Amino acid sequence: MTNKKLFYIGFFTAMGCLILGGVIGASVAIFENYFPEGYIVFSYDLLYALLTLGIISLFIFFFKQLISFNNILREKRKMNEDEQGRLLEKTSFKLLYSTSFMIVVSFMWLAIAVGHYKADPPIEQYWYVTITLVFAVLSFLLTGFAQYYAVKIHNKQFPDRKYNIFSPDPQKEYFKQLDEGEKYQTYQASFSVFRKMGFVFCFALGGLLCYGSFVQFHIVPILLVGGLWLTMYIIHYRESKKQYQVS
Structure with missing residues (x-):
């Protein structure tokens, strides 16, 4: 890594930290009178909001790539075979990795929600923790279905290098086909x-x-x-x- 890259990484990291600190400080100053305890309903409601936002954003990205994949298939006559194959491979790659990101975030959400539910929260917060757990389970199931669908699309388009998610070591089997x-x-x-x-x-x-x-x-x-x-x-x-x- 060159000195120029290190400088840019350090500079933008410092600027990002300054901006983030300013946003957090301004938010505390603005909302501390409305939420003196630092949260709205539950002490981790901001964390759950960020996890929910992350899952929604990843699903939007997933559907965007799915639409792009179908559009490339429809425009088969407007592009040559090599160009279409390259675009399909690139879009399929994004589809698979978007579901991998979703699984990580969903698993984090599920682990935190189960932990809070098992911690016997107060009665006034029990409903909130229960709803959070239900949404976490639903998110995990939807994410698993999205990955299964993405793998199915990939295997149909590239039968010479299928990805078997039910295999004991799917990455190793997939690597052998490359x-x-x-x-x-x-x-x-x-x-x-x-x-x-x-x-x-x-x-x-x-x-x-x-x-x-x-x-x-x-x-x-x-x-x-x-x-x-x-x-x-x-x-x-x-x-x-x-x-x-x-x-």
């Missing part, structure tokens, strides 16, 4: 993810350190993030060791 060029692109993407996740874990631990130093110290998130970071390197070490043994 050609050498596609496998090389996957290797590049995987290495890029590994390298960038190192920066993500580093910044996450740094953020938790600042939070623990100036707000409130919690050891569990630090141990969790550090454990995941260490696990990533252990997995990479084991896989690299296998390659050395083969060679």
